[in-house]
Amino acid sequence: MFLTGFAAMAVMPLLPVAARELDGVGLYPLVAGAFVAAGLLGGVLGGSWADRAGARRPLTAGVVLSVVTLLVSATSGTVWQLGVGRFTDGIAAGLVAVSVNAAVGQSYPDRLRARVLSLMSACWIVPSLVGPPLAGLVAGWWSWQAVFFALAGLTAVPAAAAVLLLRGRPGRPEQPARSGQAPEEPGSAGRRPALSAALAVSAAAALTQYGVTAWDAVHLLCAAGGAALLAAFAPRLLPPRTWRAAGGLPATVLLRALTSGAYFTLEAFVPLLLTTARRVPGTVTGLAFTGATLAWAGSSWVQGRLHHRVPRHRLVAVGAAVMAVAVAVAALCTVPAVPAAVAVSSMVLAAVGMGLAAPSLTLLSLAHAPAGRQGYASGAMQTAQNLGQTLVLAVASALFTTLSVLSDGELPAFAGAFALLAVPIGTAAALSGRTRVRTAATGGQPAPRPSAAEAVSGT
Numbered sequence: 001m002f003l004t005g006f007a008a009m010a011v012m013p014l015l016p017v018a019a020r021e022l023d024g025v026g027l028y029p030l031v032a033g034a035f036v037a038a039g040l041l042g043g044v045l046g047g048s049w050a051d052r053a054g055a056r057r058p059l060t061a062g063v064v065l066s067v068v069t070l071l072v073s074a075t076s077g078t079v080w081q082l083g084v085g086r087f088t089d090g091i092a093a094g095l096v097a098v099s100v101n102a103a104v105g106q107s108y109p110d111r112l113r114a115r116v117l118s119l120m121s122a123c124w125i126v127p128s129l130v131g132p133p134l135a136g137l138v139a140g141w142w143s144w145q146a147v148f149f150a151l152a153g154l155t156a157v158p159a160a161a162a163v164l165l166l167r168g169r170p171g172r173p174e175q176p177a178r179s180g181q182a183p184e185e186p187g188s189a190g191r192r193p194a195l196s197a198a199l200a201v202s203a204a205a206a207l208t209q210y211g212v213t214a215w216d217a218v219h220l221l222c223a224a225g226g227a228a229l230l231a232a233f234a235p236r237l238l239p240p241r242t243w244r245a246a247g248g249l250p251a252t253v254l255l256r257a258l259t260s261g262a263y264f265t266l267e268a269f270v271p272l273l274l275t276t277a278r279r280v281p282g283t284v285t286g287l288a289f290t291g292a293t294l295a296w297a298g299s300s301w302v303q304g305r306l307h308h309r310v311p312r313h314r315l316v317a318v319g320a321a322v323m324a325v326a327v328a329v330a331a332l333c334t335v336p337a338v339p340a341a342v343a344v345s346s347m348v349l350a351a352v353g354m355g356l357a358a359p360s361l362t363l364l365s366l367a368h369a370p371a372g373r374q375g376y377a378s379g380a381m382q383t384a385q386n387l388g389q390t391l392v393l394a395v396a397s398a399l400f401t402t403l404s405v406l407s408d409g410e411l412p413a414f415a416g417a418f419a420l421l422a423v424p425i426g427t428a429a430a431l432s433g434r435t436r437v438r439t440a441a442t443g444g445q446p447a448p449r450p451s452a453a454e455a456v457s458g459t
Helices: 002-021 025-053 056-074 079-107 110-122 125-141 144-166 195-211 217-237 249-277 282-306 312-332 342-368 374-406 411-420 422-435 452-457
Strands: none
Touching: 002 025, 002 056, 002 079, 002 125, 002 144, 002 249, 002 282, 025 056, 025 079, 025 195, 025 249, 025 374, 056 079, 056 144, 079 110, 079 342, 079 374, 110 282, 110 342, 125 144, 125 282, 195 217, 195 374, 217 374, 249 282, 249 312, 249 342, 249 374, 249 411, 249 422, 282 312, 282 342, 312 342, 312 411, 312 422, 342 374, 342 422, 374 411, 411 422
């Protein structure tokens, strides 16, 4: 996690620069969204794979694939090849993220999970300090392609470690039945999402991202087709009654979609604002990512020590409130009189909110997961995260495109996109209570885990 963090932190500040040099600024939402669209497929594959054979195999496959995808991006001569590289990187990232969460659920007791997740966040501190500024300097002195080549070499280290250290280890650990938990039922949370549905949703997400980059007939057709495919297939990858925010796992999955969608869209548009409208140096954009990662790690460390004293669903509500302030700050930065550097603080504030909300939602999902199905719960969370990022970014991009055509400059378009993010953030804050883990009436101890049917129905 420590070494792969360098690659992840260095790539995001380079995307606006790469899109501009490849004459593809108009397709920037597609390039940014391709990673998310593929993460849907990677999350479904990783979750099902982890439940069948343990987390080590999808983890190994994910880190090895990451090296290949960075080489694809490094050799990009067009924005379309860069999009392909980001798409395959999304598959790898989905495999890794789900595998890590499944491993935590399979291997660690509940009392240690929060601290393990905060440790994962802490592994990103040094990469956040070094990666973005260094990538910005190398891109300025040499080229952004050189950064991708260097990252491929760096990522080969954890890839080799995964292959060598995990080779021959036992697969999926035995999951003893927990008290009060019924056997898995047909149609329950233990079902394996269909690969065809995952492929359809990934393709739909990519089509939608491309469709909102312009308003001609071809783009409108792609957007409509992508939206139709998402409506038809996305519910098959999520727990039943997710869109109705049923208590338990469904509401937890929905809130992951809302918070991640808002954060990712903010993270995509603030660097674009700084690079295109405000013309700030690449190192400033890199520092924004550095500050955001430090803030995320710090707030994640805090939640790891508060979750025994503060209910996790309340930490989610607090995180959403902090993110709402961040969105307001980002919108304020579209006023020309406000210094461009203030936009950096919006990313830092949003990261504080996500550092509180994201680990808390992960822990809640593991608490609501049926026994032996942590991979399914992790896969559903990863799918919801990427689906939320796709939908929120698509809607914000469509609004941005429309306002760019109707207004004289880019700043009103950015203001509209940022204002839109208040909707998912406010909804997440309002629904946070539905994610809580119910406790027994006496002693304040957790109630027995729900059965598979109860986990998805919210009863």
